[in-house]
Every structure is written in structure tokens, then in C-alpha cells.
Amino acid sequence: MIISDxxxxxxxxxxxxxxxxxxxxxxIAEGVGSLAVIDGERLIGIVTDRDIVQSVADSTALExxxxxxxxxxxxxxxxxxxISDAVDxxxxxxxxxxxxxxxxxxxxxxxxxxxxxxxxxx
Numbered sequence: 001m002i003i004s005d006x007x008x009x010x011x012x013x014x015x016x017x018x019x020x021x022x023x024x025x026x027x028i029a030e031g032v033g034s035l036a037v038i039d040g041e042r043l044i045g046i047v048t049d050r051d052i053v054q055s056v057a058d059s060t061a062l063e064x065x066x067x068x069x070x071x072x073x074x075x076x077x078x079x080x081x082x083i084s085d086a087v088d089x090x091x092x093x094x095x096x097x098x099x100x101x102x103x104x105x106x107x108x109x110x111x112x113x114x115x116x117x118x119x120x121x122x
């Protein structure tokens with residue numbers, strides 16, 4: 001099984017200049033743990049539920065934008081990466097969300113939860 005088997009479609013995204021509270025509301029409404037941060041068609045970062053929680057703990061979340069807390073220039077993987085290699089990558093980096101690109105085009109985001117589901121189905 002490869003990563004593209006888990007990508008259900010284009011990921012949810014947002015701009016870097018939106019308030020962090022708006023990003024949090026979008027994640028809750030859509031039931032996701034991350035948003036791709038895009039500038040036009042280009043992936044410029046990723047913001048996760050963990051980024052938001054850490055900002056709230058610092059008591060600055062109401063004043064922040066996505067661009068203030070996102071991971072810039074996130075590592076990405078191609079759609080042909082084996083699931084086992086993706087698991088190894090997440091273990092090595094400590095990340096919980098993995099942007100998937102085909103060339104320069106963002107095609108999805110795979111989470112630890114997605115990978116656990118895939119492993120349990122094998």
C-alpha cells in the first residue's frame with residue numbers, strides 16, 4: 001500500500017493571514033487536525049491542532065494569525081511512498097501530519113490516524 005491510497009482528495013487549506021481562531025473553527029467544522037497553508041497554489045506551511053493548543057497555552061492565540069504559528073516549508077512526500085516508509089518518517093520527525101505532493105502540487109495530507117487505519121487493514 002502507498003500514500004496515494006490514503007489521499008481522499010485535495011486537503012483543506014487556508015491563507016497565512018487569517019486569524020488563528022478562524023483556522024481552529026475550520027478544523028472543528030471539518031473534523032480535521034491540520035490545514036495546508038497556501039499562497040495561491042503553492043504550499044507554504046502547515047498549521048495543526050497542536051500548533052493552536054500551544055498558542056492558547058501561551059495566552060496569545062486571539063492576537064495571532066496562522067502565519068505566526070505554522071510550520072513553514074514543511075517536509076513533503078510523494079504519492080508513491082510506501083505506508084511503512086511514511087510511518088518511519090513520522091516516527092523519526094515526531095510530526096503527526098504529512099503533506100503529500102506530486103511535483104509541486106499539493107494533493108493531500110495524511111495523518112498518523114490515516115496511517116494507523118491503513119496498517120490495521122493489512
